[in-house]
Amino acid sequence: MNYLEEQLQQLELSGKVEQFEIYNRILEKCYEKRNTNIFHYFNTFLVLLNEYLNFDSKPDIRIRNLISKNFKICFSFIRNSNNMEAFNKYFPTFNKYIELISDALPKAKILQYIGYFFWMKQDFTGSIKYLDQSLEILNKSCSSNEIPARYTNLGFIYESAGEMGKAEYYYKEGLNFAKKHNSESALKMSYDAIGRLNLSRGNYSKAILYLEESLNLHFDDKSLDKVSVINNLATAYSFHGELTKAKQAFKQIHQKWIKEANPELYYSILVNSATNFKKMNENIIAEELFLKSLEFAKTQNLPGLLGECYICLGPLFFETGRAELALNYYQKAMKLAQQTKNEKNMLAIYKNMGLLYKEQCRFVEAIEILTKALYLAKKQKNTSLILKFLQMQSDCFRKMNNFKDAFLTLEEHNKRKDKYYNDKKNSEKELRDNPLIGNMKRKSYVFRNSDSLLSRELIQKIGTQVIGRNQVFLKVIKQTLLASGNSSSGILIRGESGTGKEIIAKIIHYSGARSDKPFVAVNSASFITGIANSALFGHLKGSFTGASSRQIGHFEASNKGTIFFDEIGDMPLDIQSTLLRVLEEKEIYPIGSHKSIKVDFRMISSTNVDIYEKVKNKEFRLDFLHRINTLEIVVPPLRDRKDDIPILTDYFIDEICTRLEVKRPSISASALKMLCDYDYPGNVRELCNTIEKLVIFCKNHEITSGDIYLLQNGDAKVFSGNQKWGTMNLEKIEKAVIKQALFESNNIKAVAARLLGISSSSMLRRLKKYDI
Numbered sequence: 001m002n003y004l005e006e007q008l009q010q011l012e013l014s015g016k017v018e019q020f021e022i023y024n025r026i027l028e029k030c031y032e033k034r035n036t037n038i039f040h041y042f043n044t045f046l047v048l049l050n051e052y053l054n055f056d057s058k059p060d061i062r063i064r065n066l067i068s069k070n071f072k073i074c075f076s077f078i079r080n081s082n083n084m085e086a087f088n089k090y091f092p093t094f095n096k097y098i099e100l101i102s103d104a105l106p107k108a109k110i111l112q113y114i115g116y117f118f119w120m121k122q123d124f125t126g127s128i129k130y131l132d133q134s135l136e137i138l139n140k141s142c143s144s145n146e147i148p149a150r151y152t153n154l155g156f157i158y159e160s161a162g163e164m165g166k167a168e169y170y171y172k173e174g175l176n177f178a179k180k181h182n183s184e185s186a187l188k189m190s191y192d193a194i195g196r197l198n199l200s201r202g203n204y205s206k207a208i209l210y211l212e213e214s215l216n217l218h219f220d221d222k223s224l225d226k227v228s229v230i231n232n233l234a235t236a237y238s239f240h241g242e243l244t245k246a247k248q249a250f251k252q253i254h255q256k257w258i259k260e261a262n263p264e265l266y267y268s269i270l271v272n273s274a275t276n277f278k279k280m281n282e283n284i285i286a287e288e289l290f291l292k293s294l295e296f297a298k299t300q301n302l303p304g305l306l307g308e309c310y311i312c313l314g315p316l317f318f319e320t321g322r323a324e325l326a327l328n329y330y331q332k333a334m335k336l337a338q339q340t341k342n343e344k345n346m347l348a349i350y351k352n353m354g355l356l357y358k359e360q361c362r363f364v365e366a367i368e369i370l371t372k373a374l375y376l377a378k379k380q381k382n383t384s385l386i387l388k389f390l391q392m393q394s395d396c397f398r399k400m401n402n403f404k405d406a407f408l409t410l411e412e413h414n415k416r417k418d419k420y421y422n423d424k425k426n427s428e429k430e431l432r433d434n435p436l437i438g439n440m441k442r443k444s445y446v447f448r449n450s451d452s453l454l455s456r457e458l459i460q461k462i463g464t465q466v467i468g469r470n471q472v473f474l475k476v477i478k479q480t481l482l483a484s485g486n487s488s489s490g491i492l493i494r495g496e497s498g499t500g501k502e503i504i505a506k507i508i509h510y511s512g513a514r515s516d517k518p519f520v521a522v523n524s525a526s527f528i529t530g531i532a533n534s535a536l537f538g539h540l541k542g543s544f545t546g547a548s549s550r551q552i553g554h555f556e557a558s559n560k561g562t563i564f565f566d567e568i569g570d571m572p573l574d575i576q577s578t579l580l581r582v583l584e585e586k587e588i589y590p591i592g593s594h595k596s597i598k599v600d601f602r603m604i605s606s607t608n609v610d611i612y613e614k615v616k617n618k619e620f621r622l623d624f625l626h627r628i629n630t631l632e633i634v635v636p637p638l639r640d641r642k643d644d645i646p647i648l649t650d651y652f653i654d655e656i657c658t659r660l661e662v663k664r665p666s667i668s669a670s671a672l673k674m675l676c677d678y679d680y681p682g683n684v685r686e687l688c689n690t691i692e693k694l695v696i697f698c699k700n701h702e703i704t705s706g707d708i709y710l711l712q713n714g715d716a717k718v719f720s721g722n723q724k725w726g727t728m729n730l731e732k733i734e735k736a737v738i739k740q741a742l743f744e745s746n747n748i749k750a751v752a753a754r755l756l757g758i759s760s761s762s763m764l765r766r767l768k769k770y771d772i
Contacts, residue, residue, distance in 0.1 A: 314352050
């Protein structure tokens with residue numbers, strides 16, 4: 001006789017009060033074994049409950065606690081099996097007996113599950129209602145260790161509904177909760193949530209920052225939570241233009257076990273992966289993945305995934321010459337979004353419909369749609385989309401010869417852009433060249449306004465500021481501005497990764513005679529023979545399987561303007577040979593065509609490798625090099641212009657705080673010295689990313705050397721210059737370093753282990769060894 005049979009036999013011999021306890025044991029065993037008979041036993045438990053209430057309408061606390069536990073077990077089973085049918089059946093039962101469910105924790109958990117199922121039905125109002133009740137119970141009556149996602153779950157529903165401001169509030173509350181209660185689970189969920197929110201708002205660099213931090217806290221490779229983080233991170237990489245990184249991340253999580261464990265998450269990954277393929281112009285693969293996910297969403301009746309598929313398929317159909325089909329999908333998506341009041345999806349649909357109408361010269365309809373889009377973008381505080389919509393509206397007014405409204409709209413665009421990037425700078429009194437000043441007993445750095453090397457108009461065109469005082473860098477900028485005067489010579493920009501080679505290319509383009517024509521950036525390292533020809537030269541409809549429409553290539557797109565080949569040192573030799581002919585003849589042949597197209601372009605290239613060594617090793621054609629480097633510009637690494645680090649630091653702190661809408665922190669003298677002492681293999685880009693992390697994770701509105709210790713993962717060089725051990729005893733030094741890591745990580749052991757470069761299990765062994 002097994003355990004379950006024993007309990008059922010005992011049930012028949014017991015009185016009603018004892019039966020409540022036996023049912024609790026039976027339901028627990030069914031839950032443990034994933035036995036679907038749990039619903040049968042729960043139904044018989046409900047019969048017992050009704051019989052009991054007939055003679056005792058006010059059960060004592062012991063009976064109430066057992067009722068609470070049994071309901072919690074049943075709803076946990078329903079949630080883990082994602083059983084919507086069972087939820088619809090037992091939700092009214094929960095409401096009927098809700099007054100008897102008095103134990104705070106089980107009740108709070110049941111309310112969390114109810115909130116989840118209302119979200120599944122896209123009923124955001126109902127979901128928020130129950131999650132709000134759960135949060136109130138948890139904060140009032142339960143331990144801080146219970147349900148660490150109490151804030152982030154509620155924030156997620158607001159995010160799904162498009163109420164980004166409220167979502168941000170609850171995500172920040174979740175982060176505060178994590179720090180206050182030293183909860184690693186809450187911390188990684190908050191990082192993931194804030195990263196995802198910034199992904200929705202188009203703040204891709206900030207999204208990547210938070211998502212990478214969240215990923216570093218996930219150690220179980222077969223965790224669905226980790227898969228979800230990688231999915232969001234891959235999407236952020238994709239939208240940030242890091243397509244290769246995105247492809248690698250999607251490949252990492254495109255696994256069979258995920259499909260079996262959570263099909264909905266699996267198909268969501270497919271949608272995001274398809275979006276990345278679309279960005280890489282691999283439209284056939286993208287369409288196949290979108291349609292697979294669409295079929296699954298229809299079969300499973302998943303309105304969230306269904307709407308996402310409609311929204312993603314629309315632009316793909318439009319860009320491949322199927323505008324009417326695209327519009328049909330947008331209309332389906334809008335109908336679904338309006339039914340579920342999903343303002344996040346509405347904003348994406350309005351954006352895509354506005355683009356479609358604008359491209360079709362349906363300017364009145366475009367302006368109407370973009371007005372609605374602007375309202376939602378402002379409500380959701382999506383600054384990048386606000387600027388995009390204002391620019392599109394201005395273009396539409398101009399095409400209609402309504403120059404007054406075009407000017408007014410563009411004026412609002414420029415004001416918002418200036419405010420976003422520049423106008424929050426504090427006008428400070430000019431200081432001495434040495435920026436270190438005394439601030440009572442504490443020393444902090446204060447800077448003069450950063451020295452801009454470009455005009456305001458040029459800054460607006462290239463989209464970024466260029467500052468510095470280093471004499472070598474000043475010569476590079478002067479050389480760049482001189483190069484812009486020759487609109488046909490090939491220019492090669494050499495320099496390490498992160499030095500700003502693309503910015504130099506944009507300065508040349510936007511300060512020259514071609515400034516009002518296209519600037520087309522191409523990643524040379526991503527080329528594969530065959531695919532490259534289509535990308536570079538375009539193709540005719542029907543020229544190969546899947547060529548459903550005429551596509552123009554990069555050269556045709558850059559006609560009269562500039563084509564910029566990044567990482568040209570990694571370009572395959574056969575493509576170099578093909579481009580050599582294009583550079584000589586200035587004409588191209590689209591795939592499938594025997595008729596040439598004349599193209600007028602200026603070619604700018606960049607490389608972070610030793611191109612001359614490549615020529616020597618027969619990995620780069622010498623004749624091709626001669627054609628692309630009529631003029632050559634070498635951008636110095638940051639380690640050779642360290643006198644610019646203080647003003648770059650000041651500029652990045654200001655720009656980042658303005659963009660993130662956070663209070664500007666001060667920076668200590670020791671912290672700035674550490675920043676200046678570092679060599680930055682990633683150059684200016686690495687400095688910028690470092691400052692953004694410091695701004696986001698600093699404490700008490702001050703960046704200190706301790707924050708940099710935390711950021712640099714316990715680098716021995718950093719420790720050696722500041723820590724006086726007073727002994728060379730290895731065990732004492734190791735113990736002291738571990739304590740320092742725990743202090744810097746707010747006593748979160750997983751983070752401390754990462755700082756020390758050891759595994760969590762190694763960390764736990766050392767903590768036990770040293771009794772810390």
